[in-house]
Amino acid sequence: MEINKIMVIGAGQMGSGIAQVCAQAGYAVYLNDIKEESFAKGLAGITKNLSRSVEKERMTEDEKNAILARISKSLDLQDAENVDLIIEAAVENMDIKKTIFKKLDAIAPSHTILATNTSSLSITELAAVTARPEKVIGMHFMNPVPVMKLVEIIRGLATTDEVYKAVEDLTRDLTKVPVEVNDFPGFVANRVLMPMINEAIYTLYEGVATKEAIDDVMKLGMNHPMGPLQLADFIGLDTCLYIMETLHEGFGDSKYRPCPLLRKYVNAGWYGKKSGRGFYSYE
Numbered sequence: 278m279e280i281n282k283i284m285v286i287g288a289g290q291m292g293s294g295i296a297q298v299c300a301q302a303g304y305a306v307y308l309n310d311i312k313e314e315s316f317a318k319g320l321a322g323i324t325k326n327l328s329r330s331v332e333k334e335r336m337t338e339d340e341k342n343a344i345l346a347r348i349s350k351s352l353d354l355q356d357a358e359n360v361d362l363i364i365e366a367a368v369e370n371m372d373i374k375k376t377i378f379k380k381l382d383a384i385a386p387s388h389t390i391l392a393t394n395t396s397s398l399s400i401t402e403l404a405a406v407t408a409r410p411e412k413v414i415g416m417h418f419m420n421p422v423p424v425m426k427l428v429e430i431i432r433g434l435a436t437t438d439e440v441y442k443a444v445e446d447l448t449r450d451l452t453k454v455p456v457e458v459n460d461f462p463g464f465v466a467n468r469v470l471m472p473m474i475n476e477a478i479y480t481l482y483e484g485v486a487t488k489e490a491i492d493d494v495m496k497l498g499m500n501h502p503m504g505p506l507q508l509a510d511f512i513g514l515d516t517c518l519y520i521m522e523t524l525h526e527g528f529g530d531s532k533y534r535p536c537p538l539l540r541k542y543v544n545a546g547w548y549g550k551k552s553g554r555g556f557y558s559y560e
């Protein structure tokens with residue numbers, strides 16, 4: 278199972294980061310989005326990251342240009358007919374992902390692996406809408422993708438060892454560290470991280486401490502690079518709520534109930550850093 282050409286679906290924060298690390302590792306990449314402006318914004322982010330590396334003398338201007346030249350714009354899923362691996366990083370919504378996977382399954386050659394960067398949804402359920410569930414797999418990158426080493430690799434019920442191995446080898450090639458995980462809500466990363474963030478929000482909601490104090494406790498006391506409330510803003514409060522709901526529904530256990538304050542912020546449109554306001558203000 279040789280992987281040469283890769284397509285990344287979604288040019289947002291995660292998709293553009295994934296396209297960047299794939300192109301940096303020498304792969305030809307289609308970066309696909311439904312909107313031309315989203316592609317342009319994603320590419321601008323990649324260019325900014327690479328320019329910073331040039332400034333810091335970690336790469337030359339020629340190397341930067343070679344990496345950018347490996348990224349092609351795609352505004353049509355039909356480009357899937359030319360690739361060996363597709364990494365979907367579209368919006369975190371099962372219905373939208375199912376629609377995309379059905380289309381990709383019809384277009385992509387039979388050898389093409391379909392991976393999703395979902396942070397909590399079932400790989401097995403998504404695989405079931407395709408005629409190739411054995412070639413469907415989860416590749417969960419962490420944010421910011423160019424910096425974070427981990428990729429959770431999630432096997433669906435039908436994923437073959439051969440497909441797992443190909444994705445594991447690719448992950449190492451991207452200079453990331455693959456960790457194998459089974460298909461349960463939130464996998465490992467978000468099963469552990471999100472209840473901690475949710476509990477931090479409860480701590481604020483119940484008036485135990487201020488937001489700054491809660492973040493300081495976790496930064497200075499546990500050596501976390503960011504406090505949980507700042508991290509929630511960075512991930513996106515809408516995403517945090519969606520993941521808590523996936524855990525709550527998937528396990529049917531009240532310990533995963535989302536904090537009402539989190540829901541209130543999301544209802545207000547306070548999504549964190551991306552909307553300019555969450556627990557903190559970013560204007």
Ligand code: CAA
Pocket residue numbers: 326329333396418419420421422423424425466467470502503508512
């Ligand atoms: N893209 C690319 N590079 C970035 C970046 C970005 N968005 N943000 C920061 N960096 C780079 C900087 O360029 C800098 O690199 P150099 O020193 O080599 O120049 C380096 O990261 C450190 O950046 P800063 O000094 O500006 O800031 P920092 O020391 O606070 O680090 C951080 C920033 C790496 C984001 C750090 O705060 C951190 O590790 N935060 C926690 C991140 C985390 O927990 N991520 C997981 C989120 S959960 C998730 O992704 C899963 C999910 O499903 C929700």
